[in-house]
Amino acid sequence: MKGIIEFLEQETRLASFMRIVFSILCVLVIWQLVATVVTNRLLLVPPADVAVALWKETLDGSMWTNAVATVTAVVTSFIVSVIIGIAIGLGLASSRLLSLMGGPALSALNSVPIIALAPLFVAWLGLGFASKFVLVLLVAVFPVVVTTEAGLRATDKPLIEAARSFNATPWQIFTTVTFPYALPFIVSGIRVSWARALVGIVVAEFFGSFAGFGFAILSASQTFDTARVLGYVFVLGAMGLLGSVAFATLERRLAPWRQE
Amino acid sequence: MTALLRVEGVSKLFDRKGKPSVEALRDINLSINEGEFVSIVGASGSGKSTLLRIIDGLLAPTKGEVLVDGQRVTRPGRDRAMVFQQDSLLPWKSVIENVAYGLTLAGRPWAEASAVAQRFVTMTGLAGFESHYPHQLSGGMRQRVNVARALAVDPRILLLDEPFAALDAQTREIMQSELLSIWRESRKTVLLITHQIDEAVFLSDRVIVFSARPGSVRQEVKVDLPRPRELTLKRDPRFVRLVDDIWQLIEAEVRQGLKAG
Numbered sequence: 027m028k029g030i031i032e033f034l035e036q037e038t039r040l041a042s043f044m045r046i047v048f049s050i051l052c053v054l055v056i057w058q059l060v061a062t063v064v065t066n067r068l069l070l071v072p073p074a075d076v077a078v079a080l081w082k083e084t085l086d087g088s089m090w091t092n093a094v095a096t097v098t099a100v101v102t103s104f105i106v107s108v109i110i111g112i113a114i115g116l117g118l119a120s121s122r123l124l125s126l127m128g129g130p131a132l133s134a135l136n137s138v139p140i141i142a143l144a145p146l147f148v149a150w151l152g153l154g155f156a157s158k159f160v161l162v163l164l165v166a167v168f169p170v171v172v173t174t175e176a177g178l179r180a181t182d183k184p185l186i187e188a189a190r191s192f193n194a195t196p197w198q199i200f201t202t203v204t205f206p207y208a209l210p211f212i213v214s215g216i217r218v219s220w221a222r223a224l225v226g227i228v229v230a231e232f233f234g235s236f237a238g239f240g241f242a243i244l245s246a247s248q249t250f251d252t253a254r255v256l257g258y259v260f261v262l263g264a265m266g267l268l269g270s271v272a273f274a275t276l277e278r279r280l281a282p283w284r285q286e
Numbered sequence: 287m288t289a290l291l292r293v294e295g296v297s298k299l300f301d302r303k304g305k306p307s308v309e310a311l312r313d314i315n316l317s318i319n320e321g322e323f324v325s326i327v328g329a330s331g332s333g334k335s336t337l338l339r340i341i342d343g344l345l346a347p348t349k350g351e352v353l354v355d356g357q358r359v360t361r362p363g364r365d366r367a368m369v370f371q372q373d374s375l376l377p378w379k380s381v382i383e384n385v386a387y388g389l390t391l392a393g394r395p396w397a398e399a400s401a402v403a404q405r406f407v408t409m410t411g412l413a414g415f416e417s418h419y420p421h422q423l424s425g426g427m428r429q430r431v432n433v434a435r436a437l438a439v440d441p442r443i444l445l446l447d448e449p450f451a452a453l454d455a456q457t458r459e460i461m462q463s464e465l466l467s468i469w470r471e472s473r474k475t476v477l478l479i480t481h482q483i484d485e486a487v488f489l490s491d492r493v494i495v496f497s498a499r500p501g502s503v504r505q506e507v508k509v510d511l512p513r514p515r516e517l518t519l520k521r522d523p524r525f526v527r528l529v530d531d532i533w534q535l536i537e538a539e540v541r542q543g544l545k546a547g
Contacts, residue, residue: 182373184370184373184374185376188375190362191342191343191362191367191370192362192367192387192388192391192392193361193362193363193364193388202391206378280378281377282419283378283419283420283421
């Protein structure tokens with residue numbers, strides 16, 4: 027037992043992979059156990075049934091159709107929101123005036139549950155890509171804005187002073203000091219953004235679409251096909267986990283000095 | 287001898303919102319010759335760091351001016367380079383990249399910059415650590431990188447802002463004697479700020495004693511101990527007496543600072 031703990035505590039790639047595998051296994055085991063107690067298959071289905079449902083979806087091609095719809099929408103608007111988020115963050119960090127004037131408006135917008143506006147967006151932009159795009163953009167952009175501004179402002183003053191002392195121009199200070207310093211902050215914002223983008227896309231698809239994981243979940247639940255519902259939730263979970271691990275790794279790569 | 291660096295009547299006031307401004311420096315006059323090693327010692331709050339920043343061109347004086355070779359200083363320039371206290375190295379750049387930093391900012395191509403940097407990496411005893419990152423180095427090694435980075439841009443005047451303050455006592459001693467040999471080798475004009483009297487006496491040709499609040503020159507002490515100096519000099523009675531004399535000059539202020547603190 028002690029040996030296992032020591033192995034899992036290691037900072038190797040294998041150990042961190044095994045940590046993920048272990049925790050997924052735990053969930054599956056508990057799920058299986060609960061499913062033997064709760065026998066009403068409308069409420070809960072065991073993992074094996076979910077796997078079968080997923081397999082069927084893959085075979086009849088609806089998995090592919092839904093994946094294309096969801097992934098294209100979420101990835102494009104995620105990328106656009108990262109770009110816009112960094113741009114706004116740069117603006118806020120470089121101009122005191124902009125930060126003072128735009129800051130309150132942005133934090134007000136950020137505290138509005140934008141998800142709740144989903145029906146409105148569908149009414150404005152119709153069913154399909156456009157409404158999904160805008161909704162995801164609005165929920166995913168804020169973490170990047172906030173962390174970009176915070177990261178750029180957090181730069182150690184001695185580093186900037188040293189650069190100035192070597193005659194650096196403001197642009198050189200930005201490219202060699204402030205931006206590299208802010209980069210890990212920005213990536214941590216992007217990581218949060220990805221998780222929020224996934225929530226955004228599902229809600230957008232609940233309200234306005236004819237394809238996508240959110241649409242599939244909604245239609246499956248309307249026919250009480252719990253296995254299919256959980257199958258798609260599982261796929262979404264995998265997407266979230268993948269993004270989270272990837273961005274966390276990137277963050278560590280960019281700022282190895284923070285760990286020590 | 288002609289003075290390479292002249293500080294003429296420099297005063298500095300810091301404005302504070304809604305409160306009376308703070309007088310950090312009052313009417314400082316200094317003159318440092320080419321190749322000289324001069325230290326400024328003083329209690330904390332004596333504005334010595336502020337003066338160094340004014341000389342470097344990072345801060346503008348409220349009154350007076352700084353002249354390097356007769357030219358008025360208005361901003362940081364190629365003729366001066368500053369060695370900062372700990373943690374002014376870029377954490378995402380390796381040792382060689384940090385040392386070459388000033389050169390790359392000046393637009394020198396990497397091949398040239400890294401070749402120059404390599405020379406100073408070797409001179410400061412960092413050979414073998416070129417591709418290490420600052421967080422992988424000890425405090426003493428990091429300060430070597432800091433010194434090498436300043437030397438690499440080939441300044442005429444090296445400004446050191448309490449470069450060894452964050453190091454432990456033993457490392458500090460070693461770094462002091464290394465700094466002396468680097469100085470002998472590079473023949474730079476050096477102005478060092480420190481609160482360590484023995485460090486100032488050991489390294490310098492002249493020690494300028496500052497008094498605090500506002501910072502002003504209290505006295506100038508000539509150190510006519512023979513060179514080259516070894517660490518054993520610190521046990522020489524002449525050395526001990528000099529350190530003691532300077533301590534007498536600033537002791538009262540240090541005590542006052544403690545009470546005000």
